[in-house]
Amino acid sequence: MTIDRREFLKRTAALAGVTLLGGTSIAHAADRKDFSRYFTNNTANERDWKIWEEKKNVHLGGEPFGILVDTTFCIGCRRCEWACNDWNKNPNQPVEKFEASVNDKNSVFNSIRRTHAGNFTVVNRFEEKDRDPVYVKKQCMHCVDPACLNACFVDAFRKTPEGPVIYNPNVCIGCRYCMVSCPFGIPAYEYFSAFQPQVTKCTMCYDRVVEGRMPACVENCPAGALTFGSRSELIKTAHKRIDNNPGRYVNHVYGEHEVGGTSWLYLSPVAFNQIGFQTNVGTTPVPDVTKAYLFGVKLFEMVSAWPLVFGAYYAVTKLRDHRKEHYPDGTPKDSGKKS
Amino acid sequence: MNTTNSWFRDKILLGMTPAQYVKSNLTLPNLVAAIILCISIPVMVYRIMYGLGPATNLSDNYPWGLWIGFDILVGIALAAPGLTLGTAVHLFGMEKYRPFVRPAILSSLLGYIFAVFALMFDLGRYYRIPYLLVWSWGFTSILFLIGWHFFLYINISVVEFSPVVFEWLNLKKWKDFFSKLTIWATVFGVIIAAGHQSALGALYLAARTKLYPLWYSPLLPIFFLLSAVFAGISMVIVESALSHRFFADRVKGFDHEAFDRLTIGLGKAAASALFLYFILKVFDLVRSEDWVYLNSGYGYLYLVEVLGFVLFPAMLFLYGVRNQRVTLVRFAGLITVLGVILNRLDVSIVAFNWFLPASQKYYPRWSEVMLTLGVITLLILSYRFIVNRMAVLHEPAESEAQQEPEALAKKAVNF
Numbered sequence: 001m002t003i004d005r006r007e008f009l010k011r012t013a014a015l016a017g018v019t020l021l022g023g024t025s026i027a028h029a030a031d032r033k034d035f036s037r038y039f040t041n042n043t044a045n046e047r048d049w050k051i052w053e054e055k056k057n058v059h060l061g062g063e064p065f066g067i068l069v070d071t072t073f074c075i076g077c078r079r080c081e082w083a084c085n086d087w088n089k090n091p092n093q094p095v096e097k098f099e100a101s102v103n104d105k106n107s108v109f110n111s112i113r114r115t116h117a118g119n120f121t122v123v124n125r126f127e128e129k130d131r132d133p134v135y136v137k138k139q140c141m142h143c144v145d146p147a148c149l150n151a152c153f154v155d156a157f158r159k160t161p162e163g164p165v166i167y168n169p170n171v172c173i174g175c176r177y178c179m180v181s182c183p184f185g186i187p188a189y190e191y192f193s194a195f196q197p198q199v200t201k202c203t204m205c206y207d208r209v210v211e212g213r214m215p216a217c218v219e220n221c222p223a224g225a226l227t228f229g230s231r232s233e234l235i236k237t238a239h240k241r242i243d244n245n246p247g248r249y250v251n252h253v254y255g256e257h258e259v260g261g262t263s264w265l266y267l268s269p270v271a272f273n274q275i276g277f278q279t280n281v282g283t284t285p286v287p288d289v290t291k292a293y294l295f296g297v298k299l300f301e302m303v304s305a306w307p308l309v310f311g312a313y314y315a316v317t318k319l320r321d322h323r324k325e326h327y328p329d330g331t332p333k334d335s336g337k338k339s
Numbered sequence: 340m341n342t343t344n345s346w347f348r349d350k351i352l353l354g355m356t357p358a359q360y361v362k363s364n365l366t367l368p369n370l371v372a373a374i375i376l377c378i379s380i381p382v383m384v385y386r387i388m389y390g391l392g393p394a395t396n397l398s399d400n401y402p403w404g405l406w407i408g409f410d411i412l413v414g415i416a417l418a419a420p421g422l423t424l425g426t427a428v429h430l431f432g433m434e435k436y437r438p439f440v441r442p443a444i445l446s447s448l449l450g451y452i453f454a455v456f457a458l459m460f461d462l463g464r465y466y467r468i469p470y471l472l473v474w475s476w477g478f479t480s481i482l483f484l485i486g487w488h489f490f491l492y493i494n495i496s497v498v499e500f501s502p503v504v505f506e507w508l509n510l511k512k513w514k515d516f517f518s519k520l521t522i523w524a525t526v527f528g529v530i531i532a533a534g535h536q537s538a539l540g541a542l543y544l545a546a547r548t549k550l551y552p553l554w555y556s557p558l559l560p561i562f563f564l565l566s567a568v569f570a571g572i573s574m575v576i577v578e579s580a581l582s583h584r585f586f587a588d589r590v591k592g593f594d595h596e597a598f599d600r601l602t603i604g605l606g607k608a609a610a611s612a613l614f615l616y617f618i619l620k621v622f623d624l625v626r627s628e629d630w631v632y633l634n635s636g637y638g639y640l641y642l643v644e645v646l647g648f649v650l651f652p653a654m655l656f657l658y659g660v661r662n663q664r665v666t667l668v669r670f671a672g673l674i675t676v677l678g679v680i681l682n683r684l685d686v687s688i689v690a691f692n693w694f695l696p697a698s699q700k701y702y703p704r705w706s707e708v709m710l711t712l713g714v715i716t717l718l719i720l721s722y723r724f725i726v727n728r729m730a731v732l733h734e735p736a737e738s739e740a741q742q743e744p745e746a747l748a749k750k751a752v753n754f
């Protein structure tokens with residue numbers, strides 16, 4: 001990664017501010033030692049949004065894409081993380097450092113990580129009794145009916161027909177409600193950018209997908225844990241693998257029905273809640289919940305508005321009559337305007 | 340000598356010379372306010388210059404902290420007096436509560452303005468806020484509804500309050516024109532306020548898996564609306580008691596007995612709303628079969644909130660009303676306000692992402708607390724500034740507008 005002088009100064013100033021005013025506040029959480037949260041120079045959003053603007057009327061034909069993650073194949077080499085950082089210009093290290101984590105004593109696998117401003121994907125390790133650890137890649141699930149898109153009050157998100165959910169940094173006000181409403185807790189924020197912070201998340205390499213290439217992480221997976229293809233085909237593949245390999249997987253494809261379906265699909269050898277998945281998200285898309293509420297409010301505002309308006313009119317008339325009756329020469333209050 | 344400056348002196352300096360005015364402001368409360376502002380204004384500048392990261396403890400797990408939880412959720416709930424009193428008097432014709440209307444509308448107006456002011460520090464790109472109104476519309480978002488409703492409601496409150504301002508400026512024609520609009524503004528305001536008070540609760544409908552089950556409910560919008568109603572009434576009880584104490588000289592011919600009677604009447608209304616809320620809470624607990632969660636730290640907190648800050652003040656109100664004990668009613672009002680604060684902070688911060696280990700949970704940074712304190716201070720100072728100059732705590736007789744400025748100055752409270 002290269003940073004220019006201006007960016008370097010900006011970041012140094014921000015960090016100086018941090019040390020001056022809040023040394024203690026950084027230290028109190030393990031998560032806060034993750035330096036990817038200080039990153040502030042996302043370029044992937046802008047790049048993908050430009051392509052969307054150009055392409056929105058001429059899409060690739062065919063079905064939306066998806067990615068199948070077979071966690072039984074994953075070896076924890078973290079090459080996907082390296083490839084993602086490399087392609088999306090996030091802070092990066094030599095690929096050997098990523099690969100070394102599996103054997104390192106003091107490795108990133110010792111804690112459960114999440115996505116941050118400077119990393120769109122992380123691999124976590126889940127130790128299991130009497131079996132090898134399970135490595136699980138985590139990134140935006142690219143929901144079929146995304147909660148973030150529905151939550152955004154300036155309409156900054158798009159679900160592309162190809163599958164990726166992308167974000168427009170040019171209209172975002174930074175309310176961060178997308179982060180509150182995401183059931184997977186994925187979107188991150190560039191908190192350390194003072195003037196132009198963005199929401200950051202995996203773009204499913206929209207810029208590569210529209211060119212007929214597969215996402216960077218899939219291309220760089222040496223273990224065959226990631227498969228790119230049409231979502232409906234991948235669901236069939238996943239079920240075939242479950243059927244053909246008794247005992248290898250639990251009989252569930254995570255993402256097939258979760259919150260109405262996601263573009264990323266997972267196979268697991270153990271129950272999904274043991275490897276960091278939220279299994280209580282349900283199968284109803286998050287937007288359906290809020291749609292029902294919004295419908296109710298609109299109904300209330302339109303239906304109740306009329307009785308209230310007429311009630312008010314009635315009240316005004318009654319008051320006027322009342323005043324005429326009791327103060328035929330005008331009340332002390334409005335004597336001025338009546339004379 | 341006082342030809343050019345007389346307007347300024349009469350209206351702004353309360354008839355004093357600048358030197359007298361400054362001297363009259365050297366008081367202990369003003370010193371405290373000045374100290375708070377000396378810390379919180381630099382914090383505001385620091386937030387703008389360096390961003391949210393250095394200025395707050397917000398994280399990717401906690402995108403919303405104290406500034407949303409307190410300044411917006413609590414602030415807007417407590418700014419409901421205009422909604423409740425305006426409706427009671429202007430729509431239901433409960434004329435005897437008219438003395439409460441002007442202070443109620445003023446606290447709503449200032450409450451919303453300062454909530455939005457505080458929000459500007461929380462938004463990552465606050466300078467784009469006009470996009471919401473004119474450029475990019477997210478119709479499917481509950482936050483979109485809230486944003487627009489805030490904007491509309493501030494305008495409505497301005498219309499509702501403007502007669503007082505024009506009265507102060509002796510612009511009779513303008514005052515009469517806007518007085519006629521009041522009832523329509525109130526109607527529109529009721530619709531709008533009910534919409535966004537419930538929408539603030541509906542925001543958390545999307546966070547179903549993130550909220551501790553005891554707090555998550557499909558009834559969240561109704562809980563937020565109903566609690567805003569009793570928060571509004573309780574705020575009127577507490578505020579009016581305080582302002583009649585601190586601004587006693589501003590209220591001519593003040594009838595203590597009538598005031599106490601009205602306070603008790605408000606207590607009755609608050610008790611009804613609290614009991615309704617409590618019954619709905621119990622119903623919700625039974626329906627969701629969440630009682631298994633009661634035996635945990637979060638469960639105890641929930642019980643404290645529902646029993647200690649809903650049922651208990653409801654009982655107090657009831658007892659105070661039946662025995663005509665106005666002090667008890669005021670105390671119950673205070674407990675209710677604290678309960679609403681607790682509830683909003685529980686939903687937005689404590690019960691949110693409850694499954695995270697304690698080390699990853701959110702605690703407000705001192706600078707977040709100071710900025711919030713600064714905003715509250717500014718609100719109180721503005722309230723006092725207006726009350727000292729305009730006829731808020733009472734509707735004036737026609738002659739008062741021409742009153743001697745010296746007499747007004749004597750009534751002013753240290754400002």
